[in-house]
Amino acid sequence: MDFDVMKKVPVSEQDPQIRATNFDEVCLGYTKEEAVLEASRCLNCKNARCMQGCPVSINIPGFIAKLKDGDVEGAYNVISLSSSLPAVCGRVCPQETQCEAQCIRGIKGEAVSIGRLERFVADSAKEMGIKPQLPADMVKKDKKVAVIGAGPSGLTCAGDLAKMGYDVTIFEALHKAGGVLVYGIPEFRLPKEKVVAKEVENIKELGVKIVTDAVIGRSLTIDDLFESEGFSAVFIGSGAGLPRFMNIPGEQALGVFSANEYLTRSNLMGAFSPDSRTPIMRAKKAVIVGGGNVAMDAARTAKRLGAEVHVVYRRSEAELPARAEEVHHAKEEGIIFDLLTNPVEIVSDENGWVKGCTCIRMELGEPDASGRRSPVPVEGSEFTIDCDAVIMSLGTSPNPLIKKTTAGLEVNRKGGIVVNESEMTSRAGVFAGGDAVTGAATVILAMGAGKAAAKGIDEYLSAQ
Amino acid sequence: MFEIVTKKCLGPKVFLMEIKAPMIAKKAMPGQFLIVRADKDGERIPLTVCDFDRDTGIITIVYQTVGAETERMSRMNEGECFADVVGPLGNPSDLVDLPIEELKAKKILFIAGGVGTAPVYNQLKWLHDNGVEVDCIQGARTKDLLIFEDEMKAVTKNLYFATDDGSYGIHGNVCVALQKLWDEGVRYDHCVVIGPVIMMKFACQLTKQLGIPTVVSMNTIMVDGTGMCGACRLLVGGEVKFACVDGPEFDGHAVDFDQALQRSRLYKTQEGELMLRLTEGDTHSGGCGMCS
Secondary structure: OOOOOOOOOOOOEOOHHHHOOOOOOOEOOOOHHHHHHHHOOOOOOOOOHHHHOOOOOOOHHHHHHHHHOOOHHHHHHHHHOOOOOHHHHHHHOOHHHOHHHHOOHHHHOOOOOHHHHHHHHHHHHHHOOOOOOOOOOOOOOOOEEEEEOOOHHHHHHHHHHHHOOOEEEEEOOOOOOOOHHHHOOOOOOOOHHHHHHHHHHHHHHOOOEEEOOOOEOOOEOHHHHHHOOOOOEEEEOOOOOEEOOOOOOOOOOEOEEEHHHHHHHHHOOOOOOOOOOOOOOOOOEEEEEOOOHHHHHHHHHHHHOOOEEEEEOOOOHHHOOOOHHHHHHHHHOOOEEEOOEEEEEEEEOOOOEEEEEEEEEEEEEEEOOOOOEEEEEOOOOOEEEEOOEEEEOOOEEOOOHHHHHOOOOOEOOOOOEOOOOOOEOOOOOEEEOOHHHHOOOOHHHHHHHHHHHHHHHHHHHHOO | OEEEEEEEEEEOOEEEEEEEOHHHHHHOOOOOEEEEEOOOOOOOEEEEOOEEEOOOOEEEEEEEOOOHHHHHHHOOOOOOEEOEEEEEEOOOOHHHHOOHHHHHHOOEEEEEEHHHHHHHHHHHHHHHHOOOOOEEEEEEOOHHHOOOHHHHHHOOOEEEEEEOOOOOOEEOOHHHHHHHHHHOOOOOOEEEEEOOHHHHHHHHHHHHHHOOOEEEEOOOOOOOOOOOOOOOEEEEOOEEEEHHHHOOEEEOOOEOHHHHHHHHOOOHHHHHHHHHHHHHHHHOOOOOOOOO
């Protein structure tokens, strides 16, 4: 194959015009030839900076070296030592700010496409029926650990603890395991059956039990887990909480949704399919408020459900918190970005349905505490975007349920659970990580926290 | 699995089911709700808890078939299993946290409308078991729709019936009944109203006028029911609240019922289409103007 060693081997994607009408995966992934070729670009640095950029410290040059030799199984085993969800991370990690940002190749040319290689290895391993293995020298420990939430942090923590020999049970509130991987991230970025369900199966293969329909704080409390269920330690990975709204006039109109509701209907309940029994609004023209990854997911979902989509964001393009790749994909699919624009009122018709979103133009003023230039409204610049749906994607505030039902669990001013350097909370034996601690963040950061907590739990239980 | 051990038809389109759900039966308290899913492709449906038995691990639900999903549930039989039953969700009724002596000192009135009788029964039963005697007005459009008559009688001091068409009890709605009692000199200092939104709205207008602090239970649209999706939001005292984690019980004099009524219509068109698809299936040949 003819290629420029300074650049990434391109990956095939579904044509933007076609994919904007379906929910099939956008990125088609590398073929084996492409993957081995891309692997050949890795310089196998002795002091691998990419590994320092990885929140779960995957031996990146190690797995790429195996791949160079065409040894997919070997590559998979290297990744498995550090990550329980490689097929997920290869797809949704922001590699451009993590491993790939550190890559030496990136100084003069493009970084090695570590994410696509990880995805290739994970997908190929699945096709070949390769499963993660328990360490050969593992000693079974006679202790039970409960993990709350089957999302990225919980699955990671559970997988790592199982590999250390603990008897692990995950309690999941929803009817399906996966957390944000099943309710939040859309099918076209992360296929549910092909990828998420298989990764969950792999965790179960390690001996982890998953109990669905169990809401900790209601069905059982953390105290119950210790006192009547016989667990010696608990990890809280209960994830993000209640959606934020803008508190502007008209926000109660019919057709105003949180991105969480809209995406949960589409993803968890499959409402994007006409066969689904869960309803979802198929808007003609939708306004998505916000500029993060969740906003991009909501925008691209609305587009696929037939809407003309406007993303309304109060700062400029440079400040969009979403990954550049997501913004790029959204634009390719025809999503319109109304930047430096902020909603001030939602207008509804005589039956209470949204008929427009009145916005005001913004300009960037002085830098605020975060260093970003804060947007200031331009007086008298109000205008109305005609639309029949408004989807608020403004982040979430922590779920109050566990805090409310667990005495002595310290939370910070914003409601996030307070943990120490081993991820232990103010309650002995209770650890926490992921969005429940940090507020809305990424899949991989949650996984990193789950991993650190598994180590913390092991140290805690070993010292007993 | 969540097996249906008993199924009864209580009236037109009203069904009672007893379901095996030991984890929930162990924890449920009056005022809480559940989410059920009939099968693996089903929608998540929030329902209030009508009864629970900690020893047998059985919970009781009562529902009216209003859409395709509840219609589908009503076609399930004893021995079959629900794919999912999750709960108990929401906060227990505030009453259960009060000292029994304080409850006994109060003059409490419950107002139950339609299938709202089921969650009211659960609270009445708990109060009765704790030696607290209360009154209840049970309302319905017509006599056939009054459910649980014997059970309700067994757990109330005075049980009054009100039917819109006068076929049973007081002729008129629950507000007419309450006004009548009030005019006769009966006084209450706490009221709990559970039923259709429109009934709760008017009952709360009246109790406000009469100066009776009133609690309502809001059965809103929900998806996850655990504080994640925000579909169940409503305005209480001008503030956004979430029925699943802040409720389902709220101060009836602070709830914006008009907004709640409006939000309850959100998916009516789609629900109607699904119902048509279920009931008419392949025989539906268009003409409704809604299907595509």
